[in-house]
Amino acid sequence: MSSPYDRLFLHGSEDSQEEYRQAMNRAMDVLIRDFASAPGPYSGADPQSLLRVYREVPVCPEDGAPIDALIERIGTTVVRHSAVVTDPACIAHLHCPPLSVSLAAEALVSGTNQSMDSWDQSMSGTLLEERITAWLCGIFGYDPGSDGVFTSGGTQSNFMGLLLARNHFAKRQWGWDIQRKGLPPEASRMRILCSEAAHFTVKQSAALLGLGEQTVVTVPVDSRHRMRADAAAEILASLTAEGLLPFALVATAGTTDFGSIDPLRELAGLARTYGLWLHADAAYGGALVLSDTYAVRLRGLELADSITVDFHKMFYQPISCGAFLLKERRYFDYIRLNADYLNPEEDEDHGIPNLVTKSVQTTRRFDALKLYMSLQHLGRRAFGEMIDFTVETARATARFIRQDPQLELIGEPEMNAVVFRYVPPAVPGETEEEAGLRADLLHTEIRAQLLAEGRAVVARTRVKGRVCLKFTLLNPRTTAEHTAGILQEVKRIGGMLGRTAARSQAAKKGTESLTIDTSNGAKKKARAI
Numbered sequence: 001m002s003s004p005y006d007r008l009f010l011h012g013s014e015d016s017q018e019e020y021r022q023a024m025n026r027a028m029d030v031l032i033r034d035f036a037s038a039p040g041p042y043s044g045a046d047p048q049s050l051l052r053v054y055r056e057v058p059v060c061p062e063d064g065a066p067i068d069a070l071i072e073r074i075g076t077t078v079v080r081h082s083a084v085v086t087d088p089a090c091i092a093h094l095h096c097p098p099l100s101v102s103l104a105a106e107a108l109v110s111g112t113n114q115s116m117d118s119w120d121q122s123m124s125g126t127l128l129e130e131r132i133t134a135w136l137c138g139i140f141g142y143d144p145g146s147d148g149v150f151t152s153g154g155t156q157s158n159f160m161g162l163l164l165a166r167n168h169f170a171k172r173q174w175g176w177d178i179q180r181k182g183l184p185p186e187a188s189r190m191r192i193l194c195s196e197a198a199h200f201t202v203k204q205s206a207a208l209l210g211l212g213e214q215t216v217v218t219v220p221v222d223s224r225h226r227m228r229a230d231a232a233a234e235i236l237a238s239l240t241a242e243g244l245l246p247f248a249l250v251a252t253a254g255t256t257d258f259g260s261i262d263p264l265r266e267l268a269g270l271a272r273t274y275g276l277w278l279h280a281d282a283a284y285g286g287a288l289v290l291s292d293t294y295a296v297r298l299r300g301l302e303l304a305d306s307i308t309v310d311f312h313k314m315f316y317q318p319i320s321c322g323a324f325l326l327k328e329r330r331y332f333d334y335i336r337l338n339a340d341y342l343n344p345e346e347d348e349d350h351g352i353p354n355l356v357t358k359s360v361q362t363t364r365r366f367d368a369l370k371l372y373m374s375l376q377h378l379g380r381r382a383f384g385e386m387i388d389f390t391v392e393t394a395r396a397t398a399r400f401i402r403q404d405p406q407l408e409l410i411g412e413p414e415m416n417a418v419v420f421r422y423v424p425p426a427v428p429g430e431t432e433e434e435a436g437l438r439a440d441l442l443h444t445e446i447r448a449q450l451l452a453e454g455r456a457v458v459a460r461t462r463v464k465g466r467v468c469l470k471f472t473l474l475n476p477r478t479t480a481e482h483t484a485g486i487l488q489e490v491k492r493i494g495g496m497l498g499r500t501a502a503r504s505q506a507a508k509k510g511t512e513s514l515t516i517d518t519s520n521g522a523k524k525k526a527r528a529i
Contacts, residue, residue, distance in 0.1 A: 141302025254285025
């Protein structure tokens with residue numbers, strides 16, 4: 001006897017398969033119509049308009065809607081007002097367009113719904129993930145004694161690196177098992193070093209690990225935003241002299257704003273000298289390993305004790321997809337746990353792999369399939385050439401900025417991120433500080449106007465206290481012609497807003513209130529749906 005719910009799930013019956021085809025085909029039609037065919041990187045809809053629409057429909061109605069009508073409504077109210085990550089002008093963040101083959105893989109991942117914690121929930125998936133992590137360890141220069149595991153991304157991978165570093169240090173220093181006994185009494189003296197430009201998740205991880213943000217000591221960077229090894233050496237000597245206990249050094253291979261890569265070999269030497277765990281955050285820059293041209297920039301990465309790499313950046317995978325690589329697999333024992341119902345110890349005696357023993361997640365998606373199918377479809381050479389193309393686009397964009405007196409390049413691009421400022425006309429009698437504050441507000445308005453008009457999605461950041469604009473050129477569809485056009489839009493909006501900017505300022509320095517008058521045609525055109 002069949003269940004009345006059979007048709008709701010994909011299985012062997014014709015009814016269930018027809019239900020699935022109907023849902024997937026309708027979703028595909030909506031995705032192509034309301035996302036892939038969108039005229040720009042964003043619709044321009046303002047948050048208030050979207051909220052009003054969402055409030056009109058109860059989250060859980062008493063009776064459900066037909067699937068065609070439901071997907072149609074989602075297309076017009078949600079999909080149509082999403083960031084179009086495949087558009088050449090969607091260049092704000094480390095947010096990539098996913099490869100079509102990876103979207104097909106995503107359907108297989110979600111359709112089969114494997115859980116990667118135990119063998120009997122994933123079978124072939126477990127073996128394929130292990131095969132892929134072994135390959136990853138190899139291309140990053142690790143020996144056969146290494147290992148890895150897929151993660152949700154850089155945040156989780158960085159957390160795992162510092163988690164193992166912390167536990168390893170406590171075991172080596174005091175014979176203390178943190179997994180069983182908690183933090184040792186000396187934990188308040190432990191220190192982590194990273195650059196001023198390192199990702200915020202270093203401090204976040206320190207806090208989550210019970211060490212506190214005060215554990216993280218930042219090291220000055222050079223003119224290219226790379227950690228200064230000489231400054232790191234001085235800080236390490238000072239910390240040691242004070243009786244503090246540095247135990248981990250985080251090197252960044254691809255900073256968020258500039259794509260800068262720390263001097264990996266020099267930092268590895270410091271780590272050896274002071275007995276530190278070297279964790280390399282290569283979430284952004286790790287993809288350079290596939291490039292014939294730029295892989296050389298990652299020399300020294302193989303010396304790290306652990307590595308973070310993201311695939312939902314320059315490997316062009318749907319979110320989420322990352323990995324944590326470990327130079328010596330035995331250190332996964334610091335987080336190993338066994339549950340009788342999930343991964344009993346006797347499984348290991350029989351050679352049955354349960355990947356939960358090397359992850360901080362239990363239930364985990366089969367995201368490795370997406371990367372595998374993409375690598376199989378494109379091959380290393382095509383991946384490398386795509387990455388090279390984006391770097392060359394960034395270089396060309398930097399040349400445009402450098403040659404334009406209305407724009408200022410904030411450092412040469414190290415990879416494919418370009419940081420710059422618009423240079424507004426001077427206002428007579430204005431101090432340097434007043435001019436800087438006015439320009440900061442202007443950059444904020446330029447970015448908002450580009451988004452409201454649906455012309456471009458660009459990022460805003462701060463460098464040395466000043467607001468800047470940033471192009472993050474991960475998208476291989478984005479060409480130098482596209483970025484040149486967006487720069488023209490930046491100048492158009494900047495000039496329009498700058499000409500109408502208020503000249504008066506508040507009397508008290510430091511409490512100025514600068515107002516940009518947008519009444520003369522420059523008012524933000526935030527679109528309502």
